[in-house]
Amino acid sequence: MFQTFLLIALLVFASFAVFSDNIKRSVIYLGVFSLVTAVTYLHYNAPDVALAEAAIGVGLSTVMYLVATKKLSIYDICYVNEDVETFNDQSIGEIMDTVVRPLERFLERTEDFEPQLAYTNHPIEQIMQEDDHDIYIHRKGDLTYLYGNKSDQVFQDIVANMHEVIRDNQDIRVIYIDEVTDSERDE
Structure with missing residues (x-):
């Protein structure tokens, strides 16, 4: 049941990121997608990969994309x-x-x-x-x-x-x- 929830959440946030009209909102959806991916890795007993995904995918990438979009008009x-x-x-x-x-x-x-x-x-x-x-x-x-x-x-x-x-x-x-x-x- 929890696996199904995770997979559906991944599909939903990936779709939101792709089909969003606002680029900043898309970056936020990608950050949430990375967070759900990290939780999925934890569920499958891969804490080292989950930690890397959380640090890089959720933290570093999201911040870098948001800074880049702030500078781009x-x-x-x-x-x-x-x-x-x-x-x-x-x-x-x-x-x-x-x-x-x-x-x-x-x-x-x-x-x-x-x-x-x-x-x-x-x-x-x-x-x-x-x-x-x-x-x-x-x-x-x-x-x-x-x-x-x-x-x-x-x-x-x-x-x-x-x-x-x-x-x-x-x-x-x-x-x-x-x-x-x-x-x-x-x-």
Whole structure:
């Protein structure tokens, strides 16, 4: 009975760690997983392995991961171009040098964020409903739209420093997601 409980607890905490949306919560679940693993080793009469698992898995690894995640701040950028069937170097390169790389440099230097970039050709409305990104870069014809929340201070800094961040910014429109209805987007 106790063995079954331990195995179920291991499966549950491993699943929580993998499927959690929050990275810090995932690290905590991994620490609990290591603790249950140490108890399992004790149950199977392996106290030396249990002690090592408790010291390294629960203590050292969890603390190191939490310190590492505290130092890492990610800013999630989603580039949407519905006109492209499949992304290749040419379709990515069209906007990479003019918008994405300068935006990445700005985030790294002034905001201390690590930019994380995703590319898609799905409709922008679908992406905004299904995914949660910090900023959306939507290419539509010759125009580029930047979508972000007015409450996001980093997005506000990008907009305020637009002339420094993106040199050729005549074809860029800024849209605040939390101020615009679905019918007003991209008009």
